[in-house]
Amino acid sequence: MDENSTQIVRRYFKEYYFRHGTQIKSPSDIGSREFGYLPFGAMMVRHLSFKDIGALRAMLVREVPAGAYCSNSLYVDPTAEMHLKGWKKAELIFDIDADALKQPCKKVHDIWLCKSCGRKEFGLRPDICRSCKSNRLLELPWACPMCLDAAKKETFRLLDFLEFDLGIAPVETKVYFSGNAGYHINVEKSAYETLDTHGRAEIADYLSGRGLTPSIFASQRLLPTDPGWRGRLARYIRDLPEDDQTFNSGSQFENRLSELANEFSKKQIESFMNRFLSENAVRIDSMVTTDVHRIFRMPETLNNKTGLVKRECGNNLAEFDPLSEAVALKDEEQKAQVFVDMCPKIELGGRSYGPFKSETLELPLYIGVYIASKGAGKFVSGKGEEIAAQTKGLGNQ
Ligand SMILES: [Zn+2]
Ligand SMILES: [Zn+2]
Incomplete structure (x- = not known):
């Protein structure tokens, strides 16, 4: 981002933390967590510790970082070098990225x-x-909204696995819109907290259906009431519509199983399994789940890739609309001159803009922040002071 745009985006961030910083809640056991922040135009600062949330909020207003992060791990000494921190345990974390879902849009x-x-x-x-x-x-x-809907659908799929296959109480699971292109799912308390990287990799493999082979049809009888993947597969076979082209033997569950075990060629079984997995496995970023030394963007802080808030979705995920609820400062009156190099249609804050190509436009400031943060345009030079002056009473930083 050019200097002028960085200055404007930073002021926007400052105003957000000044007005809404109190929404940032303390993670449990704050003293055992590692924190970090990414200053605008500089390298990440890590291995920090805060004794309470007030100190962290004060840092955000003072430093106005591009990103603020907190570990899902708890340590004896969070400020020590990584191998000396004394790892105690870590919340389970899942990352679902809309881009990885490869939607046709x-x-x-x-x-x-x-x-x-x-x-x-x-x-x-x-x-x-x-x-x-x-x-x-x-x-x-x-x-786009379609991509984010797909990510939400994938999140629901994950939540089902967490509850019914891993036995995690839904009340322990929190879902956040990442502030960019997906969802973060955080399990606060579970029997899995002390699992190391290898154990977490097994969970990631389980969710993706890795290791599920066609031999499952030959060896044992499947029942819809079976636990785990066996039951999921049985119910899938049972519930395929009557006119599904896969089977010649009609809609009876027993007949379908027998056809799979006795009449399908190896190739047919493989293609059936691929179809089953593509409709049932969860596409997570397994690196995120397995790495216990990461720090994650904190809920209710801003995502520097968009200027949107990483926001908790609350109890009604189905109704949660990320592209309107995650706008940080939704002030339609606060305008900015933006040169847009190239961007597709943007749907944000309940309205749509663009697509634009090599145009200078007057847009709401939050749309300008989004475009500049995405690297698709910049604030028009010389307007920086004027816009800065609109952000009232925030000092001249
Ligand atoms: Zn899309
Ligand atoms: Zn070229």
Whole structure:
């Protein structure tokens, strides 16, 4: 981001923390957690500790970082070097990223950029640049309401596994919109807290259905009431519609099982399993679940990739609308001049804007912050002071 835009985005962040910082709640056992923050235009600062949430909120207003992070792990000494921290336990964490779900709308709203000749176009990244044939191409993904709906659906799928396969009480599970393109799911208390990386990898593998092989049809009888994947598979077979093309033997569950075990070729079984997994497994970022030394963006703080809030979805995930509820400062009157290099249609705050290409426009400040944070445009130079002056009474930082 250019200097002028950084200054405006930073002021926007400052105003948010000044007005809404009290919404940031203390994580449990705050003294045992590692904190970190990412200053604008500088490297991450880690291995910090805060004795209470007031001290952390004060830091946010004072430093106005681009990102604020907290560990899901608890340590004896969170400020020590990683191998000396004394790891005690960690909450289970899951990350669902809309981009990884590869929705068909990606070819409408994603942008690719050739690092060799600078060509930039809407659409999925080709193998080589259409102008200069270079393969140094950058993907710039966007997340539209359809992408985020898919991520929410995946989240519901995960919640079902957590409750029924892993035995985690729903009251211990919190879902957050990441502030960008997905959801973070955090299990506060569970029997899995003391699991190491390998144990967590097994959970990630289980959710993705890794290791589930077609031999399941040959070896044992499946029942819809079976626990875990066996029951899921049985219910899937049972509940496929009567006219489903997979089976010749009709809609009877018993007949379908027998057909699978005795008549399907190896190839047919494999393709059936792939279809079952694509409709039932959970697509999480397993690196996030297995790494117990990470720090995560704190709930109710701002995401520097969008200027949106990482927000808890509350008790009604189905009704939660990330693109309106995660807007940090929804003031339609506060406008800014923005040069937009290239961006697809944006739906934010209950309205839609664009698509835009090489245009200078007057937009609500929060839309400008979103566009600048996504790297799709910048605030028009010279307007910085004027906009800064609109953010009332916040000093001249
Ligand atoms: Zn090129
Ligand atoms: Zn989309």
